[in-house]
Amino acid sequence: MRIGFIGAGSMASALARGLGERALVFDVQAERGEALARELGGQVAASNAELAEQVDLVILCHKPPQLDEVATQIAGRAKAVASIVAATPLARLEAAYPGIPVYRFIPNIPVEVGRGVFCYAPGSRAADGPEEALMRLFSRCGVVIPLEEPLIEPAMALMSCGPAFLALVVEALAEAGVRHGLEPGQAGRLVVETMAGTAAYLDANGLNAADLRRRVATPGGLTEKGLGVLEETGLRRSFDAAVDLVVEAGR
Ligand SMILES: NC(=O)c1ccc[n+]([C@@H]2O[C@H](COP(=O)([O-])OP(=O)(O)OC[C@H]3O[C@@H](n4cnc5c(N)ncnc54)[C@H](OP(=O)(O)O)[C@@H]3O)[C@@H](O)[C@H]2O)c1
Structure with missing residues (x-):
């Protein structure tokens, strides 16, 4: 062709x-x-x-x-x-x-x-x-x-805007590490490799994201406490608002 x-x-x-x-x-x-x-x-x-x-x-x-x-x-x-x-x-x-x-x-x-x-x-x-x-x-x-077709706009918010949204997550997580003394390059590499490895792990094990979260966050441990902070400070609300904006603008 x-x-x-x-x-x-x-x-x-x-x-x-x-x-x-x-x-x-x-x-x-x-x-x-x-x-x-x-x-x-x-x-x-x-x-x-x-x-x-x-x-x-x-x-x-x-x-x-x-x-x-x-x-x-x-x-x-x-x-x-x-x-x-x-x-x-x-x-x-x-x-x-x-x-x-x-x-x-x-x-x-x-x-x-x-x-x-x-x-x-x-x-x-x-x-x-x-x-x-x-x-x-x-x-x-x-x-x-x-x-x-009506689902294309919401899908687009996830997969087409998604690389930019995830890039912001990478930036934010890396910058938090830099505040504690990591070199920016090191911090970026740590997060990018973690993001790529997380996607590969999910795929290889046929897990959904919530299963993986539970697997990493042992009850009462530090990861679980960190996740609690992300929930309380509104990470889900932020993504909801960003996706709503993209979907509504496409209507
Ligand atoms: N970027 C993304 O992540 C993404 C994801 C999914 C879909 N899309 C879609 O992909 C399309 C392209 O996006 P892009 O970011 O690649 O845009 P872009 O970089 O602006 O590329 C579009 C190119 O087409 C040229 N062009 C304009 N009129 C033309 C004509 N009559 N004949 C031939 N070429 C013409 C433009 O020239 P001028 O600059 O002179 O106008 C420009 O070089 C858009 O419709 C966008 O919605 C983008």
Whole structure:
């Protein structure tokens, strides 16, 4: 399956690196398109229209306001379209691309290193197009989680904003260690390795987070006391408020 990226910004670059696939690229910022194509061993198209004619699947990686402009350039030429454009539901995509298969994805930034997550909602003509090949392709760099479309916004708050939310947790925990004399680099490494190891441990043992918490926090011990402080000082309320804000803004 020949693929083409429209937009060669941060998310297109992360996805393209994770897929490791030669691709055709077009970006209105010519240097960005050229840099990504060079990195992928792919090519730059002369225009969005030329790109759409030459590939089996166009991956839309532009921003939401550019939907209609890009659709005007490629509708009638594109054979199938996968969109990673946030806040753009299937109804909007199918109206912009009538008659062809449309696939809506939300990836997160760890796709770049093969450990991403994609939320996925298929358009009404999904089965008429390269859906299976697309699933195999995206599965190379992340777990694809099919969702009813109304759940995409809450899912996005967790998995797309999630890397930034978890990065704040890493920063805060590391800074607490620095206040007690650790070097910032050491503290950061300790926390990042702990986060990666915790995820791997959960996965390997098929545990949920609450089971793991109970396994580490022996009753009456210091971890349990520390967890109590985090609960009392409102960690859950903070995450609730952040997720609420993201979900409500997407409505
Ligand atoms: N970043 C994330 O974690 C994340 C996660 C999930 C989904 N997304 C979605 O991914 C999309 C891309 O996000 P991003 O962070 O990669 O944005 P970005 O870095 O701004 O990249 C978008 C690129 O598309 C270019 N572009 C604009 N109009 C175009 C056109 N008509 N044809 C071709 N290229 C065009 C932009 O150029 P200009 O700068 O000149 O406009 C820019 O270089 C967004 O829709 C976002 O919602 C992002």
